[in-house]
Amino acid sequence: xxxxxxxxxxxxxxxxxxxxxxxxxxxxxxxxxxxxxxxxxxxxxxxxxxxxxxxxxxxxxxxxxxxxxxxxxxxxxxxxxxxxxxxxxxxxxxxxxxxxxxxxxxxxxxxxxxxxxxxxxxxxxxxxxxx
Numbered sequence: 001x002x003x004x005x006x007x008x009x010x011x012x013x014x015x016x017x018x019x020x021x022x023x024x025x026x027x028x029x030x031x032x033x034x035x036x037x038x039x040x041x042x043x044x045x046x047x048x049x050x051x052x053x054x055x056x057x058x059x060x061x062x063x064x065x066x067x068x069x070x071x072x073x074x075x076x077x078x079x080x081x082x083x084x085x086x087x088x089x090x091x092x093x094x095x096x097x098x099x100x101x102x103x104x105x106x107x108x109x110x111x112x113x114x115x116x117x118x119x120x121x122x123x124x125x126x127x128x129x130x131x
Contacts, residue, residue, distance in 0.1 A: 079114050
């Protein structure tokens, strides 16, 4: 297929990209135009915290343990996401003798690797909030 024949196929994508750039540029330009007209003073530029005067730092430091538990949650959440399609096609793939052992073996090895990671996290006390 010639490149000139493929150009109409991408016309919708190019139009969407142009619309996204125009909308983004328009919003930024419009906010800059209105922002210069609006009066700014020190009271408007201070941070608003539920009607209270902000005291101290705006963001507190989080423990590394929090991020570790969050990453482990994402890991095990993705494990479940991978298991759903496997469970859906498992019964139909059992009918084919060539893939019967392959599909079961692939899921057992996948779960085995994740189980080893889980045991490692437990041994390192990654789930212990107080430590």
